[in-house]
Amino acid sequence: MEKRNVLLLGAGGVSHVAAHKLAQNNDLFGDIYLASRSLENCKQILESIERKKNYKDTFKKIQIRQIDALNIPEMVKLMKGLKISITVNLVSVFCNMSILEACIETGSAYIDTAIHEEPNKVCEDPPWYANYEWKRKDRCQDKCITAILGAGFDPGVVNAYVAYAKKHFFDTIDTIDIMDVNAGNHGRYFSTNFDPEINFREFVKVWTWIDRQWVCKPIHSEKKVYDFPVVGRQTIYLTGHDEIHSLSKNIYANSIRFWMGFSDHYINCFNVLRNIGLLSEKPVRTAEGVEVIPLKVVKACLPDPKTLAPDYIGKTCIGDLITGTKDGRKKEFLIYNVCDHRLCYEEVESQAISYTAGTPVIAAAILIAKGNWDVKKMVNLEELDPDPYLSLLKDMGISTETITI
Amino acid sequence: MEKRNVLLLGAGGVSHVAAHKLAQNNDLFGDIYLASRSLENCKQILESIERKKNYKDTFKKIQIRQIDALNIPEMVKLMKGLKISITVNLVSVFCNMSILEACIETGSAYIDTAIHEEPNKVCEDPPWYANYEWKRKDRCQDKCITAILGAGFDPGVVNAYVAYAKKHFFDTIDTIDIMDVNAGNHGRYFSTNFDPEINFREFVKVWTWIDRQWVCKPIHSEKKVYDFPVVGRQTIYLTGHDEIHSLSKNIYANSIRFWMGFSDHYINCFNVLRNIGLLSEKPVRTAEGVEVIPLKVVKACLPDPKTLAPDYIGKTCIGDLITGTKDGRKKEFLIYNVCDHRLCYEEVESQAISYTAGTPVIAAAILIAKGNWDVKKMVNLEELDPDPYLSLLKDMGISTETITI
Incomplete structure (x- = not known):
């Protein structure tokens, strides 16, 4: 071939x-x-x-x-x-x-x-x-x-985790909670880890799948602390994310949610930027008549995510917490990956x-x-x-x- | 005539x-x-x-x-x-x-x-x-x-206050502390009260006159709580300001300082904007090639200070705390104005x-x-x-x- x-x-x-x-x-x-x-x-x-x-x-x-x-x-x-x-x-x-x-x-x-x-x-x-x-x-x-x-x-591996759990570990699935935390530290005042323009667009509103229905919630309105393997207790926020939009169609589950970890400092910076209108994708006009999208200016001010790698320490933990039944018994199953920033850099x-x-x-x-x-x-x-x-x-x-x- | x-x-x-x-x-x-x-x-x-x-x-x-x-x-x-x-x-x-x-x-x-x-x-x-x-x-x-x-x-009335104090109440002046607090509330998330472009330029570094010398300090590095007439206890920060630059030449005083009142919320928003680089007057270039000064974009996002007036409540208090001697005795003198937002609007x-x-x-x-x-x-x-x-x-x-x- x-x-x-x-x-x-x-x-x-x-x-x-x-x-x-x-x-x-x-x-x-x-x-x-x-x-x-x-x-x-x-x-x-x-x-x-x-x-x-x-x-x-x-x-x-x-x-x-x-x-x-x-x-x-x-x-x-x-x-x-x-x-x-x-x-x-x-x-x-x-x-x-x-x-x-x-x-x-x-x-x-x-x-x-x-x-x-x-x-x-x-x-x-x-x-x-x-x-x-x-x-x-x-x-x-x-x-x-x-x-x-x-x-x-x-989306991607976390979707495969659902398929894997369904294939080997569950007869019925009740809830899927996808959780993504970065317990690393890049040493900068504030940075997104991906293109800020895309990153912040995720946070406009939260579409989530609860009791087999789409529910829309305000951003960062629901949070909890979860004790993760390796990286420990982390605050995670209910967030809208791509994978819910296919899993809700392809997997028979009652509720599918996505949670993302944020530090208090991240949330504070995000809220200030958002409340002032600096995360808007709608153009504003400066007093001098330059028309520009605020979010693109914020992106230009923030570190290029590519430049964070050399100083990044700590680990990420991303995975799925799945509940359901197997052989008539209730079951809870965590499937995840832990990844080390420094090893990746090496x-x-x-x-x-x-x-x-x-x-x-x-x-x-x-x-x-x-x-x-x-x-x-x-x-x-x-x-x-x-x-x-x-x-x-x-x-x-x-x-x-x-x-x- | x-x-x-x-x-x-x-x-x-x-x-x-x-x-x-x-x-x-x-x-x-x-x-x-x-x-x-x-x-x-x-x-x-x-x-x-x-x-x-x-x-x-x-x-x-x-x-x-x-x-x-x-x-x-x-x-x-x-x-x-x-x-x-x-x-x-x-x-x-x-x-x-x-x-x-x-x-x-x-x-x-x-x-x-x-x-x-x-x-x-x-x-x-x-x-x-x-x-x-x-x-x-x-x-x-x-x-x-x-x-x-x-x-x-x-600058202006507070300079006249010094001249007035010197003319009628002091033989020698030791310290002049000009204090400006706005204990009002405009009901917006965040706003400056003057043109933000000028407002934030004041806060780059703090030039102050201490023991008859210019001293430069980092912004918001020195603060205290002062109990003002009418508006009560307010947190004020050592700030650079115009009037120090003429009073230090025209008035024989050992120290001349300017203090401005800020809420914790204001300081937080200011710090986030500044640390991210959004208060910079140096142009950045967006990924799309638009060259723009971040501070001018922040200004375009913030409320026009003119629009705050209808909802403004509370009072300002601006004045001078002056110490020195009169007839051989130590003396402390506060001269100030209190102004009501709502009465101004009326x-x-x-x-x-x-x-x-x-x-x-x-x-x-x-x-x-x-x-x-x-x-x-x-x-x-x-x-x-x-x-x-x-x-x-x-x-x-x-x-x-x-x-x-």
Whole structure:
């Protein structure tokens, strides 16, 4: 079987990790290309791979290209020219649909990690996937396109955790609580760990799935303290998140919630910025007549998340707390991963948050390349067999732990 | 004696009050003009004066003109054409020197309320007046120009309070502590009471005069609680401010400090904005390539201080705590004004902070018009006779109280 050419789109923090993981597994693919608006960012990633000596086959280097991912004809031309058959989309979520269109047109498999967004819309009606992605489900099926949506950690691995629990540990599922805490410290006054523009858009309102219905709550209105393995007691807040929007359709469970950990300091900074209107995506006009979106100015002032990695210490813990029944008995099951910022930096010059998102996306690409997941249709992670995935993830640096309570 | 024509420059919150006060005293002047970049803002002020029926002589309405106060030839042409002989400068402090130049050229008296600033410089070396204003002292004297610097409340009335204390109550002065608290509530999440761009520029570092030397301290590094008359216990912070830069030269005192009251909430919001870099006057570039000054974006997001007045409740208290000796005895003297936000709104549709700044500046214009203060040179407030001023201020709505301790 001919090895498949891969196109990795985007040169941000997650893409940095994904490129390292492609390099570490480059024997499994054909030619590997990294493309972004900025060739300079691509070059920096290649330099990092060289520094860390992360090419498995040192004769098969990643090649770089410049591309505007919103320009479908340009994308199609590039993908046809390079004979791309797997496209990993890690550029801004505003480009998801243009990239998917290019994949449908060229016959390439498609993988992304976050829901498509339109710049002028925030927190649209649930389920989010139905607004853009699932509208292209039929066309993917017709053209035998494998499209795996939300294939990072959350969404992504946490969806596979649900599939894994359902396959092996539960007859019925009552509640799924996905919990994401970063107990690390980057030493800066305030920073988001992903693109602030995307990060804060998550926090406009909280869509959650309770008693088999969509419920909308104000942001940060519900919190609790949970005692996590390894990282201990952490304050977590009910938050809206992508995975609820597919799990609620694909998994029969009564309630599906997402919780994210925030320090008091983070919440304070966030509240000040939001209450003043600085997180708004609606343009304001300065007294001098410059029209600008406040959130984009905040982003320009905050540290580039990529620059946090060298000083990051501590660990992340992300996982699913699932309740339900097995063999007629009530059961509570925690399945999670703990990832160490410093170890990630040693391996790929990144921090744990990018590492846990960028590694799974390449695991998915490998499973497509190997055939296990080359399903010739559009799916969310929980619709795929979790067993080869979790096994592969372990080999790639993302181990899964479970506790039955 | 022919009555003198007045030009009021600027149509912001302080100018709103000054225009009302000119209207209430329009029998003392010749023609009165209000000029600003925005004719619309001028019109709104005139409408407010009509609503409140504040013209003393109802046949002598204020006329409005459009002007760019940075354009000296345009200013000169306007002032010559209107035969202006008293110019009240209440536009942005970035325009002070261009307006003063136009006054020197046309022979008009000049009054302002805050130190000149250059957009690209913040908190220059002390004394601040020596950087721009005092460099034009000789030219004012040569051309017999009356130029009164810093003629609002602080600087302004608080400088006159020092002159008054020195004239009547002290032989020697040891310390002068100027204290400015706003114990009012505007009901908004966060707002500055003046132009945020100017407001925050005050808080970069704290120049203060201690033991007859300039000392520079970090902002908000020194605070205390003071029990004020009427408004009670308030937390005040050592702050840099204009008046220290003239009083330190004109008044023989060992220490001159300025203290400003801030709530914990204000300090928290300020710190978050500042630590993130959003109060910076240095431009940042967004990912989309828009170059913008963060502070100007914050300003665009915050409420226009002019809009706070209708809901403002509570009172301000601004005054000087002066220690020294009289007839060989140690003495402590508090001289202050208390101003009520709601009463200000009833009288002139403004809040107390604009009222206490805008009323004194017109008192100064009246004293120039009457001849008491037409000194034909450049002075700071403490160099003028405080007696007719405090007496006039009382008639105009700003009463002075004293406590000898």
